[in-house]
Amino acid sequence: MTRLVVEQPGALALVEDLGRPGFARLGVAASGALDRSALALANRLVGNPDGAAALELLVGGFRARFDGGGWFAVTGAWGSVRLDGRVIAPYTAARAREGSVLEVGLAERGIRYLLAVRGGFDVPPVLGSRSRDTLAGIGPEPVRAGDVLEIGAEPAASVPVVDVDVAFPPPASTVTLALRPGPRADWFTDAARQALFDAEWRISEQADRIGARLVGPALERRQQGELPSEATVPGSIQVAGGGQPTILLADRPVTGGYPVIAIVAPGSLDAVAQLRPGQAVRFRHA
Template sequence: MTTSSRPSRLTVEAPGASTLVQDLGRPGLAHLGVPASGALDRGALTLANRLVGNPDAAAALEIAMGGFRSRFAAETWFAVTGAWGDVRLDGRRIAPYTAARAAEGGVLELAPPERGIRSLLAVRGGIDVPAVLGSRSRDTLSGLGPDPVRAGDVLPIGAAPAASVPLLDHEAAFPPPSGTVTLSLLPGPRADWFTDAARRGLFDGAWRMSDQADRIGARLVGDVLARRVDGELASEATVPGSVQVAGDGRPTILLADRPVTGGYPVIAVVAAASLDRLAQVRPGQELRFRHA
């Protein structure tokens, strides 16, 4: 399928709780104090882009907890992936994880999701806002990148790519789980700062996502992880998925917009293959860990 290469735009009428422009981020700048940022659910971003024929790294909208409404200025192909919930085009329900075509003036609405928390909306041509340090991603900690999307914002859409919209009736969809989410962990650089009981408890215990969770980090509710080594730790590098443990023994998982260094010991690191799953865990949802 092909579409016009004429650039278009998307008017956001309601951004919901949080809508941000995100692509695959700006890796390789940690030595300058700049985290990679980028979409938390990278697999969902890549899939949405592929469904509309975009390059994997094209900028899209990361929409947290739905409540989103927008209007297309011209005929536009789009796809919604990530969180699973009610998606409507001009009042008609359409399936997530599919490419759909909006007519000129078409209205897209995303209700609060039934599963997961973050939806990725890709439009053919990508969201064509200015790049900062090679990326169109919003970094919520440093403020780099485009401002959070507000009601009334008009977002430019780039020219259609050379690739056609794939001839697929639908894409295999794997909605985020509604029950317990299992994540794989690798040993952290300071695992030896914790007692044997704490290291066992990390894997044997039941954890829940707290309501203190954003793109910087996600605080967990569960057992206290006791240290065997007291004292201060000099600030050292962090990576996405680092499980830092504060002085109260409560763990926080650092995410894409984290600081690039931290002063709390890291007991474990969420494996890269589990980070997309982590991005969709809702407050109150149960988590368990396994050895990677």
């Protein structure tokens, strides 16, 4: 059986798949890879089903050794990927030999790599998913140096000769995200709702898998007072009492007590996963 022996996990390495939807009533978020399209692409490059478990690598700085050969692919963030010191082209499948060492350098564009191996990482599922939920603390523990990750059986599909997608690095400049109206947009003044679209926002240092706080003008409420806790979805933009918005992500609480002014459209959520602290963000109507 092929295994991956982790020598250096980098800032944060998590096993993630497409998540565990359907458990919000139990207080469990779907979780899963933040950049779902990068996960699907990495899996497709090695012939896996789209939802096979992969590693989500924050920033990079990852090194591991293959115990047994196998195919792998790295997508998402854009940076140096080397196998036994040889540079691997971005967003391509490559074959490792017994004892090959894979090194994923610090990301130059974007912030989260997705590393897929042919067969997927075979870790025990929790509630039907192999994803780590960093808020609830369920699913596989974060990967540590010395961990040995088992790799599953070969899938039926072969490794494709050519993939249909053209690979582009995540943008380093301003990213524009599509928004839909939130359920509590009427809690905010007309000026605040306009400012959401007129202002240029920045991703703060307070950004993780739970949510990404934005830095910009304070969004003024029209309606004050407490809001009973209500359901949230990925992409909900909650606005706390100080007027600063936060985009809730995959590991968010499934309910929240701050009003949601808008919701990032599903087609823009993968872009949020690759935003770096300090990067500029603008919004448009979906």
